[in-house]
Amino acid sequence: MMDKTFKFRFVNEITGAFVLLAIAVLIAGIFLAGRAQGLFEPKFRLHTVFQAEEGTYGLKKGSEVRIRDTVAGSVIRINPTTEGTIEATFELKASFHGFVRTNSAAVVKKTLIVAGDSFVDISIGNRQFPLMPDGSMIACTLDKDITKQALLVLEELRAKLLPTLDKVNAVLDELPALTVQTRKTLHESEVLLHENVPGLLIQAQDTMRSSQVLIEGLQRHWLLRKYIENPENSPLISPVSLNLSASEAPPGTVKQTGGESK
Numbered sequence: 001m002m003d004k005t006f007k008f009r010f011v012n013e014i015t016g017a018f019v020l021l022a023i024a025v026l027i028a029g030i031f032l033a034g035r036a037q038g039l040f041e042p043k044f045r046l047h048t049v050f051q052a053e054e055g056t057y058g059l060k061k062g063s064e065v066r067i068r069d070t071v072a073g074s075v076i077r078i079n080p081t082t083e084g085t086i087e088a089t090f091e092l093k094a095s096f097h098g099f100v101r102t103n104s105a106a107v108v109k110k111t112l113i114v115a116g117d118s119f120v121d122i123s124i125g126n127r128q129f130p131l132m133p134d135g136s137m138i139a140c141t142l143d144k145d146i147t148k149q150a151l152l153v154l155e156e157l158r159a160k161l162l163p164t165l166d167k168v169n170a171v172l173d174e175l176p177a178l179t180v181q182t183r184k185t186l187h188e189s190e191v192l193l194h195e196n197v198p199g200l201l202i203q204a205q206d207t208m209r210s211s212q213v214l215i216e217g218l219q220r221h222w223l224l225r226k227y228i229e230n231p232e233n234s235p236l237i238s239p240v241s242l243n244l245s246a247s248e249a250p251p252g253t254v255k256q257t258g259g260e261s262k
Contacts, residue, residue, distance in 0.1 A: 042094035043073070046132065048106060048140035050086040057108040057142045058118030065090045065106075065120045072096040075120065088140070090120060100132045101125020106140035 034040050050056050056078060065073040073092035081087050092100070104125035110116050120140065125132070132138065 043091050044094055044097055044134040045076075046090045046092065046100070046106075046136055046138045048088050048090070048138050049081070050088065050140065052080070052084050052086060054142075056086055056088060056118075058110075059088060059108060059120065060118075063117065063119055065092060065122065067092075067096050067099050067122050068124065070096075072122070090122075090138075092122075097131060099124045100138075101127070101129040102132050102136075103129045104132060104138065106138050107143045108140060109143045 031040070059075055059078065061075055061078055063075040064071050065075065073090055073096070075088055076091045077089040079087055090106075100122060102125065104123050106120050106122050108118055109121050110118060121143075122138070
């Protein structure tokens with residue numbers, strides 16, 4: 001009985017040890033993940049004030065705060081004040097506190113120069129100036145380079161679009177003349193067809209009628225009839241079956257079935 005009690009107690013201790021170990025690993029993982037995200041790193045805060053007429057230049061809660069193009073913190077709060085202004089609070093990692101001096105300034109920029117999300121870029125202060133204390137007010141303005149960059153982009157677009165627009169305008173200017181010329185050509189072609197086609201058809205009919213009369217006359221001639229009616233001797237002329245009456249035959253000729261004259 002005592003042996004079984006010791007065995008069960010030993011099993012319970014092992015199980016409890018594994019449970020505690022799993023909990024310790026979980027806590028360690030959470031701590032490491034939080035440390036990697038900077039959750040447990042000390043922070044310091046800075047405040048800035050915007051005029052209500054100008055607004056926050058696109059800043060919102062969660063916007064990035066950068067120092068040396070590195071994310072050092074974020075905007076954690078934007079609230080209006082009783083004075084009619086807008087106050088924003090920046091929370092930064094304590095490891096970046098050494099770069100923020102009393103002569104540092106904050107500038108609101110865009111991720112895509114003239115478009116995209118807004119973020120705060122804090123300039124690095126001179127080491128001769130003291131550190132900016134936690135909770136201090138920092139001046140924040142709109143990046144003046146945004147206007148310059150916008151003007152440069154517009155100028156570049158203007159330089160590229162103007163030649164294209166000139167070409168389009170030149171083509172549009174020529175369209176009326178081309179349209180008139182095309183209409184004139186079509187009208188002349190239509191008139192030519194209406195005037196010449198009937199004459200050509202009549203001339204062709206007359207030519208075919210004359211050819212038919214000539215062929216009939218040759219077929220009636222006693223000297224050439226056998227050459228014309230023989231398909232082997234004249235393959236280019238198709239045989240024509242003509243039922244000629246005796247009255248239609250020329251004088252002095254007699255129709256022969258054998259191809260010979262009497």
